[in-house]
Amino acid sequence: xxxILQPGQHPETDELNAFVEHSLPVHEEKKILAHxxxxxxxxxxxxxxSSALPAESTVPRPTATPKSSLxxxxxxxPAVVALACxxxxxxxxxxxxxxxxxxTVAANLERAxxxxxxxARVAELTPPKSSTSQxxxxxxxxxxxxxxxxxxxxxxxxxxDGLASGKLQDGLFEAKKxxxxxxxxxxxxxxxxLGGSSQGPMRAAVSGPGIQFGSPARVAISGADSIAVGAxxxxxxxxxxxxxxxxNAFSPDNAPKTTSSLAANQQSLATPKPASTPPPLMHYSxxxxxTVTNGVPTExxxxxxxxxxxxxxxxxxxxxxxxxxxxxxxxxxxxxxxxISRDTRELAIDTVxxxxxxxxxxxxxxxxxxxxxxxxxxxTVTFSLSEAMxxxxxxxxxxxxxxxxxxxxxxAQPSMFELTTNEGDLWISADGQIWKRK
Amino acid sequence: xxxxxxxxxAASQPGELxxxxxxxxxxxxxxxxxxxxxxxxxxSGLPAALATELWVTARAExxxxxxEEFGAALVTIGEKYHYGLPPEIRPTxxxxxxFYRGLHLPELALAQACALGRDAAWQRFFNxxxxxxxxxxIAITGSATEGHDLADSLYAELFGLTERGGRRxxxxxxxxxxxxxxxxxxxTVAQRYIDHHRRTRRETPLDDQEGVAPAxxxxxxxxxxxxxxxxxxxxxxxxxSEGRFLLASYxxxxxxxxxxxxxxxxxEATISRRLKRLTREVRKQLLRxxxxxxxxxxAAEEALGADPRDLEVNLRAALQTSQAAAFFDKSVPRTADPxxxxxxxxxxxxxxxx
Numbered sequence: 001x002x003x004i005l006q007p008g009q010h011p012e013t014d015e016l017n018a019f020v021e022h023s024l025p026v027h028e029e030k031k032i033l034a035h036x037x038x039x040x041x042x043x044x045x046x047x048x049x050s051s052a053l054p055a056e057s058t059v060p061r062p063t064a065t066p067k068s069s070l071x072x073x074x075x076x077x078p079a080v081v082a083l084a085c086x087x088x089x090x091x092x093x094x095x096x097x098x099x100x101x102x103x104t105v106a107a108n109l110e111r112a113x114x115x116x117x118x119x120a121r122v123a124e125l126t127p128p129k130s131s132t133s134q135x136x137x138x139x140x141x142x143x144x145x146x147x148x149x150x151x152x153x154x155x156x157x158x159x160x161d162g163l164a165s166g167k168l169q170d171g172l173f174e175a176k177k178x179x180x181x182x183x184x185x186x187x188x189x190x191x192x193x194l195g196g197s198s199q200g201p202m203r204a205a206v207s208g209p210g211i212q213f214g215s216p217a218r219v220a221i222s223g224a225d226s227i228a229v230g231a232x233x234x235x236x237x238x239x240x241x242x243x244x245x246x247x248n249a250f251s252p253d254n255a256p257k258t259t260s261s262l263a264a265n266q267q268s269l270a271t272p273k274p275a276s277t278p279p280p281l282m283h284y285s286x287x288x289x290x291t292v293t294n295g296v297p298t299e300x301x302x303x304x305x306x307x308x309x310x311x312x313x314x315x316x317x318x319x320x321x322x323x324x325x326x327x328x329x330x331x332x333x334x335x336x337x338x339x340i341s342r343d344t345r346e347l348a349i350d351t352v353x354x355x356x357x358x359x360x361x362x363x364x365x366x367x368x369x370x371x372x373x374x375x376x377x378x379x380t381v382t383f384s385l386s387e388a389m390x391x392x393x394x395x396x397x398x399x400x401x402x403x404x405x406x407x408x409x410x411x412a413q414p415s416m417f418e419l420t421t422n423e424g425d426l427w428i429s430a431d432g433q434i435w436k437r438k
Numbered sequence: 439x440x441x442x443x444x445x446x447x448a449a450s451q452p453g454e455l456x457x458x459x460x461x462x463x464x465x466x467x468x469x470x471x472x473x474x475x476x477x478x479x480x481x482s483g484l485p486a487a488l489a490t491e492l493w494v495t496a497r498a499e500x501x502x503x504x505x506e507e508f509g510a511a512l513v514t515i516g517e518k519y520h521y522g523l524p525p526e527i528r529p530t531x532x533x534x535x536x537f538y539r540g541l542h543l544p545e546l547a548l549a550q551a552c553a554l555g556r557d558a559a560w561q562r563f564f565n566x567x568x569x570x571x572x573x574x575x576i577a578i579t580g581s582a583t584e585g586h587d588l589a590d591s592l593y594a595e596l597f598g599l600t601e602r603g604g605r606r607x608x609x610x611x612x613x614x615x616x617x618x619x620x621x622x623x624x625x626t627v628a629q630r631y632i633d634h635h636r637r638t639r640r641e642t643p644l645d646d647q648e649g650v651a652p653a654x655x656x657x658x659x660x661x662x663x664x665x666x667x668x669x670x671x672x673x674x675x676x677x678x679s680e681g682r683f684l685l686a687s688y689x690x691x692x693x694x695x696x697x698x699x700x701x702x703x704x705x706e707a708t709i710s711r712r713l714k715r716l717t718r719e720v721r722k723q724l725l726r727x728x729x730x731x732x733x734x735x736x737a738a739e740e741a742l743g744a745d746p747r748d749l750e751v752n753l754r755a756a757l758q759t760s761q762a763a764a765f766f767d768k769s770v771p772r773t774a775d776p777x778x779x780x781x782x783x784x785x786x787x788x789x790x791x792x
Contacts, residue, residue, distance in 0.1 A: 012612060013609070013612065013622060013625050013626050013629055014612055014613055014614045014616065014617065014622060016625050016629075017616075017617040017618075017621045017622045017624070017625040018614075018616040018617040020617070020621060020625065020701065021617040021618060021621050022703045023616050023617050024616065025522045025523070025524075027524045028519075028522075030679065033679050033680060033683055034679035036683060037679045037680070037682040037683035037686060038682060038686075040686070040690070040691070041632060043683075043686065043687065043691060044628075044632055044691070045625060045628045045629050045632055046625075046701060047687075047691070047693060047697060047701060048578050048624075048628035048631065048632070049621065049624045049625040049627075049628045050697070050700050050701045051577070051578070051697065052574045052577045052578055052624045052627070052628070
């Protein structure tokens with residue numbers, strides 16, 4: 001021990017050396033550290049001995065630990081980054097798919113077999129105030145009814161083309177150009193939404209069962225020149241690939257909180273089909289509001305579960321720069337304002353209010369003499385509910401705003417064409433040729 | 439039958455068995471043989487097998503060290519350091535053996551042989567450690583001349599030229615083998631160097647010493663400053679041993695992060711983090727202490743903003759019991775004069791204030 005440092009008060013040289021070389025047991029090291037912390041002399045000896053250590057022995061042992069941990073991080077970070085990227089990609093893909101589904105929503109309602117009980121409630125497609133999607137199309141695509149006819153005679157199409165084209169407002173978001181999916185349309189359920197833009201055709205394909213109601217009916221939304229598709233709530237559960245709207249999403253339980261924008265002001269009525277025929281494909285334009293009741297038709301009052309979808313502003317409706325090609329072949333050579341079909345019979349109104357009638361799915365058109373006052377602005381199809389007779393409107397459900405009251409049950413029967421004038425008058429017709437004021 | 443009863447001691451009580459003389463002699467002989475065997479199975483308190491193993495491992499024979507001598511040294515070291523275990527733990531034979539095997543056995547044998555004055559050991563020690571000892575002395579003193587002088591004087595001391603009670607005494611006998619022998623030599627050189635420094639400083643006339651300023655009668659210290667000084671002292675008292683060591687090493691001894699890290703066997707960044715955390719904790723503790731003394735938080739903050747030169751705080755005294763200035767601090771011993779506060783103190787206070 002040092003000759004000056006008092007023995008017993010300071011650690012021995014051997015202990016200090018062991019402390020410097022970190023070869024002491026823990027309890028002794030703490031003891032020496034406690035002393036060295038308060039003893040400047042022993043601290044000085046320790047530092048001097050430590051400074052005289054050869055370089056190879058001065059490498060602190062724990063320095064290996066940070067290196068090893070660093071190397072572990074070097075191995076871990078790429079995996080973490082890759083995992084994060086994968087998650088991001090999945091989220092983006094899913095989000096993109098959902099947003100795409102909002103464009104390609106086709107309310108493909110599987111019409112129930114007549115023997116099945118009617119259980120479809122209301123799916124009201126009205127423009128949501130918060131809808132933020134907008135899709136521009138400039139070129140009309142091939143007639144959807146033609147596509148339907150190519151699918152076979154069993155598929156019936158009712159098409160109602162949209163009013164207008166151009167940019168949509170009312171909070172609609174700027175639409176992105178839709179990809180062109182190579183969708184194999186199902187012969188029964190595969191439907192295509194055809195649209196176009198100045199940049200090129202856009203196609204949103206819908207295939208698969210589509211919107212599943214309790215009693216399936218099939219509705220395909222045929223985009224007109226401009227279709228505003230509101231952002232569907234995630235609860236809607238619309239898958240992008242097949243354009244399906246999950247049954248749960250449109251079930252009555254979920255319906256009140258689901259909103260999708262498909263059409264705005266006008267309403268169309270899907271034509272019911274006999275039980276023996278396959279479910280018809282009903283095409284709705286972007287400015288059509290579709291209301292589908294599911295269940296007792298006398299309960300479509302407020303509070304009825306509904307789906308609100310679609311919004312087209314009036315300014316958008318007034319933009320008539322493009323219409324569907326199919327209906328540009330009207331004898332008037334004017335854009336189509338509204339179109340509706342039942343079986344192979346189609347009715348169309350051009351932008352000046354002239355009504356045309358086609359018996360061959362829109363291949364040839366004949367003008368219908370004007371029998372009403374004012375200008376025709378909308379066409380709808382009503383369904384009678386029980387013992388509805390042709391030419392006799394008995395639908396009580398249609399008394400409400402619900403224009404297209406589709407009773408999807410066994411008692412659903414095709415009823416009447418309805419024509420709305422700009423004065424608000426309602427005219428009905430069984431064949432589209434002879435109209436009576438309602 | 440009668441002859442048998444004749445062998446029985448008449449003084450014995452009924453029920454007692456008295457052996458004949460011939461039988462007792464045989465028993466005593468057997469016991470002494472067992473003791474001899476037991477004595478032969480242990481070497482200086484170590485099991486013979488272990489003693490032999492350690493002796494061979496230490497190559498003690500080449501140092502002219504017998505097995506008994508080496509075993510005795512091992513037992514002494516083991517008992518002194520309680521086999522590396524806390525005092526409350528009673529070591530098992532396995533723990534004892536592990537402690538012995540963990541020692542630097544060849545160096546320990548060499549040191550013990552040198553302490554016993556074996557020529558072969560000294561020759562070996564000289565050939566092995568002289569160069570490294572001289573280098574360490576030069577490195578510590580920072581001078582070749584001083585280093586050589588220090589190394590030579592240490593050699594003489596190690597050789598045991600000094601005698602205590604008529605017996606040669608060598609510091610090498612205190613080497614326990616827990617660290618390396620060369621490390622022990624470096625530490626010994628450092629210790630001798632500091633002893634030499636202290637001795638020469640004591641021999642220096644007082645006039646030549648760096649002036650110790652008389653305790654100036656400064657202006658009456660305000661109550662707040664006094665309170666702050668007490669709070670500083672109290673905060674440092676509450677520090678842990680490691681915290682004290684870090685603060686003293688960094689602020690008082692002016693050691694670098696690298697030097698501290700090397701001594702504590704951690705990374706420099708760890709020392710840096712710990713120092714920051716320590717200064718933060720000291721500041722918080724200061725605030726708490728000041729607030730507990732009746733100051734509001736704002737007043738405590740303002741008190742921390744006081745100029746350290748206005749404080750009468752002997753941080754060295756607060757951090758360490760040894761009042762002597764650190765070896766590396768050539769400044770004069772601390773006084774109560776605030777003007778004599780050295781830069782490390784001010785730096786530490788500034789750190790705490792921040």
